[in-house]
Structures are given as structure tokens and as C-alpha cells.
Amino acid sequence: MREKIAVVGSGMAGLAAAWYLGDAHEVTVFEKHPGAGIMAHGVEAEAGRIDVPLRVIYPGYYPQLFALLREAGVRVEALDASLSFTDAGGRCFFRYANHGLGGKTLPMVSARALLNPDAWRIVRDLARFMWQVPGELAQGQLKGHSIGDYLSGKGYSPAFTEGFLIPCFAGINTVSNDHVRATPADVIAGYFSRGFLFSRVYRAVGGASAIASALSRRITHARFGESLQGVRRDGQGVVVQMQDGVEQRFDRVIFATQANQVSHLLHDIRADERAVLEGIRYDKVEVLMHRDPRLAPAQRATWSPVNYMLSDKHDRPMITIWVNALIPSHASTPEPVFQTLNPQIVPDESLVLQRTTLERPIVDAHSGERLAHLDALHAEPGRRVFFCGSYAANGIPLLESATASAKAIARRVGDQLR
Ligand SMILES: Cc1cc2nc3c(=O)[nH]c(=O)nc-3n(C[C@H](O)[C@H](O)[C@H](O)COP(=O)(O)OP(=O)(O)OC[C@H]3O[C@@H](n4cnc5c(N)ncnc54)[C@H](O)[C@@H]3O)c2cc1C
Numbered sequence: 001m002r003e004k005i006a007v008v009g010s011g012m013a014g015l016a017a018a019w020y021l022g023d024a025h026e027v028t029v030f031e032k033h034p035g036a037g038i039m040a041h042g043v044e045a046e047a048g049r050i051d052v053p054l055r056v057i058y059p060g061y062y063p064q065l066f067a068l069l070r071e072a073g074v075r076v077e078a079l080d081a082s083l084s085f086t087d088a089g090g091r092c093f094f095r096y097a098n099h100g101l102g103g104k105t106l107p108m109v110s111a112r113a114l115l116n117p118d119a120w121r122i123v124r125d126l127a128r129f130m131w132q133v134p135g136e137l138a139q140g141q142l143k144g145h146s147i148g149d150y151l152s153g154k155g156y157s158p159a160f161t162e163g164f165l166i167p168c169f170a171g172i173n174t175v176s177n178d179h180v181r182a183t184p185a186d187v188i189a190g191y192f193s194r195g196f197l198f199s200r201v202y203r204a205v206g207g208a209s210a211i212a213s214a215l216s217r218r219i220t221h222a223r224f225g226e227s228l229q230g231v232r233r234d235g236q237g238v239v240v241q242m243q244d245g246v247e248q249r250f251d252r253v254i255f256a257t258q259a260n261q262v263s264h265l266l267h268d269i270r271a272d273e274r275a276v277l278e279g280i281r282y283d284k285v286e287v288l289m290h291r292d293p294r295l296a297p298a299q300r301a302t303w304s305p306v307n308y309m310l311s312d313k314h315d316r317p318m319i320t321i322w323v324n325a326l327i328p329s330h331a332s333t334p335e336p337v338f339q340t341l342n343p344q345i346v347p348d349e350s351l352v353l354q355r356t357t358l359e360r361p362i363v364d365a366h367s368g369e370r371l372a373h374l375d376a377l378h379a380e381p382g383r384r385v386f387f388c389g390s391y392a393a394n395g396i397p398l399l400e401s402a403t404a405s406a407k408a409i410a411r412r413v414g415d416q417l418r
Contacts, residue, residue, distance in 0.1 A: 001417055002024065002025055002026060003025045003026070003251040003252060003413075003417070004025070004026050004028070004237075004249075004250045004251050004252075005021055005025045005026065005027050005028070005250060005251060005252045005253070005254065005413070006027075006028050006029075006030060006231075006238070006240050006248075006250040006252070006253045006254070007021075007027060007028070007029045007030070007253075007254045007256055008030050008228055008231070008240075008253065008254070008255050008256060008257055008265065009029075009030070009031060009037055009255070009256035009257040009389075010029050010031040010033075010036040010037040010038065010212070010222075010224070010256070011037045011038050011256060011389070011390075011402065012038055012065075012211070012390070012399045012402035012403060012406075013256040013388045013389045013390065013392070013402035013403070013405055013406045014029060014031070014037065014254075014256030014388075014406075015029075015036065015038060015211065015212060015215040015216070016068060016215065016402065016403045016406035016407065017254050017256055017388055017406035017409060017410060018215060018216070018218055018219045019068065019071075019072060019215045019218050019406075020406060020407055020410035021218075021254075021410050021413060022217075022218025022219060022220065023218060024414075025413075026220045026221075027218065027219055027220050027221075028219075028220060028221040028222075028223060028248075028250070029216075029219045029221070029222050029223065029224075030223045030226045030227075030228050030240070030242075031222075031223070031224045031225070031226065032225070032226065032227035032228075033224065033225070034224055034225045035212070035224055036208075036212035036216065036224065038208045038211060038212050039051065039207070039208035039209045039212050041053075041287070041354075041356045041358070042207070042208060042209070043289050043353050043354045045323075045330065045333070045337055045353075046333050047329050047330040047332070047333045048329055048330070049207065049209060050207075050289065050323055050327070050330070050337065050339070051207040051208045052287050052289060052339065052354065052356050053174075053287055053339070053341070053358065054203070054207075054321055054323070054326065054327070054339055055203065055207075055208070055398075055399055056079060056081055056201045056202065056203055056326075057076075057201070057202050057203065057398075057399060057400070058194075058195055058196065058199040058200065058201050058202065059103070059195070059199060059202075060194035060195030060196070060199050061190075061191060061194045061195070061196070061395075061398075061400060062398070062399065062400040062403075063400075064400060064403045064404045064407055065399050065400045065403045068215075068403055068407075069204060069211070069214075072211075072214040072215055072217070073214055074204050074205070074206075074210055074211055074214045075204070075205040075210075076202040076203065076204055076205065077202060077203060077204075077205045077328060078100060078200045078201070078202055079200075079201050079202060079203055079305070079326055079327070079328070080097075080098055080100075080305055080325065080326070081098065081201040081305055081306055081326065082095070082096060082097045082098045082107075082304045082305055082306070083095070083096060083168075083304055083305075083306050083307070083308065084297060084302055084303065084304035084306075084307045084308065085163060085164065085167070085308045085310065086297045086298070086302070086307065086308070086309045086310070087163075087310055087311075088310065088311040088312060088313070090297065090298035090299070092297055092299065092302035093116055093118045093119060093163065094109075094113070094116075094118065094119045094122050094163065094164065095109070095113060095119075095302060095304060096108060096109045097304070098200075098201075100200055103199065103200055104198055104199060104200065105197075105198060105199065105200050105201075106198070107197050107198075109123055117159075118159040118163055121157040121159035121160055122157075122159055122160050122163060122164045124157075124160075125156050125157050125159075125160035125161075125164075126160060126164065126165075126197075128156075129156070129160075129165070129192070130192065130197070132154075133189040133192060133193060134189070134192075134193040136189070137186055137189040137190065137193055142184075142185040142186040142189055143184075143186060145184070145185040145186075146181060146182050146183060146184060146185060146365065147165075147166075147169075147180065147181060147183050147184070147185045147187075147188045148161075148166075148180075148181030148182065149185075150185040151165065162177075162310075163310065165188075166180050166181060167308050167310055167316075167317040168308070169183065169188055169191075170316050170317055171306075171308060171317060171319045171341065172191070172396060172398075173360060173362075173363070173396050173397065174283070174285040174341055174342075174358075174360045175283040175285075175316070175360055175362055176283060176315045176316045177315050177316055177317075178315055179283060179362050179364075182364055182365070183363050183364070184363065184364075184365060184367070184368075187363050187367075187394075187395060187396060188396075190395055191395070191396055203327070223242075226242055226243060227243055228240060228241065228242060228243075228265060229241045229242060229243060229245070229265075230265055230266075230267045231253050231255075231265055231266050231267065231385070232266070232267045232268045233268055233384060233385060236249070237249050237250055237251050237252075237384060238250050238251070238252060238253040238384050238385060240253060251384065252384045252385070252386065252413060253384065253385050253386075254385075254386045254387075254388060254406075254409055255385070255386065255387045255388070255389075256388050256389055256406070257389065258282065258359060258361075258389060258391070259277040259278075259280040259361065259387065259389060259391045259392070260277070260278065260280065260282055260359075262277045262387060263277060263278060266385065272373070272377065273377060273387075275373075276370050276373045276374050276377065277387065279366065279370050280361050280362075280367075280370060280391045281361070281362045281364070282359040282360060282361055282362065283359065283360050283362055284357055284358070284359055285341055285342060285357070285358050285359070285360060286341070286342060286343060286355065286356070286357050287339060287340070287341055287355075287356045287357075287358060288338075288339070288340045288341075288343045288347060288352065288354070288355055289337070289338070289339055289352070289353040289354040289355075289356075290337075290338055290340065290347050290351050290352045290353055291335055291336060291337060291338065291351040291353070292338070292347040292348045292351040292352070293336060293338075294345055294347070294348070295318070295320050295338060295340045295343060295345050295347060296320045296322065296336075296338060297309065297320075303322055303325070304322070304325070305321065305322055305325040305326040306319065306320075306321050306322075306326065307319065307320045307321075307322065309344070311344060313344075314342070314344050316342050317342065318340060318341070318342050318343060318344040318345070319340065319341040319342065320338050320339070320340045320341075321338065321339040321340070321341075322336060322338060323336075323337040323338060323339055324336055324337060337353075360397060361389075361390060361391035361397040363395075363396065363397065368394070371392070371393070371394060374387060374392060375408075378408075378409065378412050379412070381416075382416070383412070383416070386409045386412065386413075388402070388405035388406045388408070388409050389402055389405060390402040390405075391405075392405035392408075393405040393408065
């Protein structure tokens with residue numbers, strides 16, 4: 001049966017939901033931005049649009065996303081996402097370069113760099129972590145432990161935990177170091193165990209715009225620039241109210257907004273729905289697009305495509321992505337362009353291209369329970385309102401979880417109609 005389905009939001013989750021449902025149903029996508037939400041914050045530069053934020057993916061952790069991109073005909077390109085770590089004094093204490101070997105990479109640390117005791121401890125403990133954690137994960141030994149407790153209980157060195165692993169995840173999940181320490185150990189181990197460090201890192205050729213244009217092919221009606229005012233259920237379906245007060249009825253509505261935006265929009269939200277969605281906390285991240293090299297490591301010779309700068313004064317790392325080194329199409333631009341997350345140095349205003357503040361869901365000890373509740377809500381017979389997004393699937397909130405959660409809802413809708 002062909003249904004009328006509304007999807008609210010066109011980030012990765014909304015676009016994926018529209019794709020999975022759009023071959024069998026009439027799908028209307030509402031998005032408050034004038035274009036697809038996934039590309040809403042990008043900036044134009046000489047060599048083309050730069051995504052804000054830049055998003056990288058790797059096959060081991062992103063099976064559903066890679067399958068979706070393949071199905072929709074979106075090509076991917078391999079990137080060099082080598083990392084550097086600099087301390088508060090501007091000293092680069094750890095750095096590795098990725099050497100590509102087909103679909104794999106070998107992270108290489110120079111012998112000279114290993115003369116630095118901190119770099120040596122990081123390499124030693126990283127090797128131990130990579131060796132031990134997959135087995136412990138498979139045997140369920142990490143369950144119930146936060147990564148902070150796990151690392152200190154196992155005697156990992158501060159050089160590794162505070163100088164590498166915690167800030168690394170504060171970058172991958174863009175939350176504070178404290179939030180990373182409280183993250184369940186199995187979530188972080190899951191990310192490491194599926195090829196991180198040894199897998200090539202990719203992006204969609206053309207970035208978010210390419211994903212948006214490919215996945216939009218299955219949208220029946222794209223209502224971009226339409227910030228919905230409200231949604232309510234009644235006996236016959238779901239009524240969506242638009243900015244101008246006009247109402248439209250749908251068989252089902254899929255919320256693909258952030259979890260913390262749903263209760264403002266779903267006017268008849270139930271207490272159990274509210275409890276699950278409002279239980280998901282978010283952390284803010286400022287993303288600065290600029291050309292100011294003072295936000296990159298002090299010594300240019302140590303610049304990597306992705307540079308972590310750590311400081312005791314801040315509870316999260318400053319991360320400066322050297323766009324020209326990361327994105328092949330920007331490689332030949334003469335002036336460097338940077339994307340800095342959590343800027344901790346005031347930039348020269350004349351070199352600032354854009355400032356954006358974004359939010360990221362926090363994974364904590366109760367995330368698993370909340371996801372189980374969400375799944376139970378979605379399994380209710382006759383359910384008409386669903387919730388998807390990067391927060392709504394297991395693991396770190398990334399493009400993969402956004403895609404996986406959209407696919408799970410498309411499956412639920414299919415099951416109900418069978
Ligand atoms: C700094 C940073 C770096 C990141 N790096 C990576 C990375 O390297 N790899 C990776 O996989 N992921 C990365 N991510 C995460 C990834 O970007 C997100 O997981 C993903 O984009 C979330 O998609 P979503 O569809 O769940 O939510 P969103 O992208 O938030 O989409 C929600 C949409 O709903 C729309 N909306 C809200 N309210 C309304 C309304 N009333 N009416 C209509 N529309 C509405 C919004 O405008 C928005 O477009 C990063 C995130 C950040 C912040």
C-alpha cells in the first residue's frame with residue numbers, strides 16, 4: 001500500500017529515510033534550511049564548497065552508509081587523515097602519517113619521534129589496547145565500565161589516555177573530555193575494533209552536496225525552507241502544521257531532527273516518548289572556518305591534515321583540520337584554509353570565513369536503555385510517529401548511526417504494512 005509519509009529534517013537520517021521509503025511511498029521532506037540540512041552550513045571556497053562539519057567515514061564502522069552510497073551511486077574518495085598532537089606549549093609530541101596500501105593504511109611514526117618518551121608510551125599502549133580490546137569486547141568484559149575507569153583500572157599511561165585516546169574521541173564524537181571518560185568502554189572499543197587506524201578513511205566525492213543530491217532523487221515533495229510548527233496525531237493519521245498555519249495530513253511522520261527538538265514539535269507527545277527523547281543530552285561544538293595559521297600547530301613542519309592541540313585550561317581539544325591537506329580537490333589552493341573545532345585562540349577576524357555552533361548527542365551509561373525504549377515505542381502496533389537520527393542507533397553518533405536508524409524505521413513501516 002502506498003502511503004503518504006512526512007519526514008521532518010534532511011540531515012543524513014532524513015535523507016536516508018526518504019531514500020529507503022521513497023521507492024514505495026509518497027515522501028514529503030520538510031527542512032527548515034533553504035537546501036538539504038546535511039549541507040546547510042557549508043562554505044564556498046575557491047576550489048569548491050567545504051562541508052561544515054567535514055565528515056569522514058571508514059568501511060568497517062559504516063557498513064550501512066557505504067551500502068547506501070553505493071546503491072545511490074555516490075562515489076567515495078580516500079583521504080589522508082594523518083594526525084598530530086601538540087601540547088599547550090606548542091610542542092608536537094605525537095604524530096603519525098598514514099601510508100595507504102589498497103584499502104588499508106599503516107600508521108607510521110618516525111623513529112626520531114619515538115625518542116620522545118610520551119610518543120613511545122602512546123605507541124606502546126596503543127598497541128596493547130588494539131591487541132587486548134577486541135577480545136575483551138567479544139567476551140563482554142567491557143560491559144558496565146566507562147572508558148575512563150577501564151583505562152585507569154588497566155594501568156594505561158597518562159601519556160596514552162590523556163594525550164591520545166581521550167582527546168581523540170573528544171574529536172570523533174566532538175564532546176568534552178569528561179563526556180568521553182564517561183562513555184561506555186564497549187562503545188569506544190567497538191570503534192577501534194572495526195579497523196580504525198588500519199583502514200583508509202573516505203568521504204563522498206563532492207561531500208554532503210553529492211549525498212544530498214543523490215538521495216533526494218526519491219523525495220516526492222521537497223519542502224526546503226519550511227520550518228514545521230507542529231505535528232499531532234488524530235484518529236486517521238498525523239497532521240502537520242506549516243509556518244503559515246496550513247495543515248496537511250499524512251499516514252506517518254518520521255522525525256529526523258535532533259532528539260532535543262522533538263518535544264517542541266510533537267504537540268501530543270506522550271510522557272514515555274518525552275522521557276526517552278529528552279533523556280538524550282547534547283554537547284555544543286563551535287566550528288570555525290578560517291585562514292588564520294595561528295590556530296594550527298606553531299611549527300608548520302608538524303602540520304598534519306588533522307591537528308589536535310591540547311591544553312590543561314580546556315576540557316576539550318582544539319582540533320584544526322588543514323582542509324587543503326585533507327580534501328584532494330582543495331590541495332592546490334595557494335592559501336591554506338582551516339576548519340577548527342573548539343577554537344581556543346581568538347582568530348584574526350579578517351581571516352574568519354564562518355562561525356557555526358553545532359550540537360552532538362552524548363553517549364553515556366544509559367544510552368543503551370534509552371535505545372531499547374525507543375525501539376519498543378517503534379514496535380507498537382499501528383505506530384504512526386517515528387524518531388530517527390544519529391542518536392537513535394548503537395555506537396558513536398555519526399553518519400552511520402543516522403543511516404542505520406533510518407533503515408530500521410523503514411523496516412518497521414514495511415513490517416506494519418505487510
Ligand atoms: C564537528 C562535527 C564533526 C563531525 N564529524 C563527523 C565525521 O567525521 N564522520 C561522521 O560520520 N559524522 C560526523 N559528525 C556527525 C554527523 O555530522 C552527524 O551524526 C549527522 O550529520 C547527524 O545527522 P542527523 O540527520 O541525525 O541530524 P541533523 O544533521 O541534525 O539533521 C536534523 C535536521 O532537522 C532539521 N530540522 C530541525 N527542526 C526542524 C523543523 N522544525 N522543521 C524542519 N526541519 C527541521 C534541521 O535543520 C536538520 O537539517 C560530526 C558532527 C560534528 C558536529
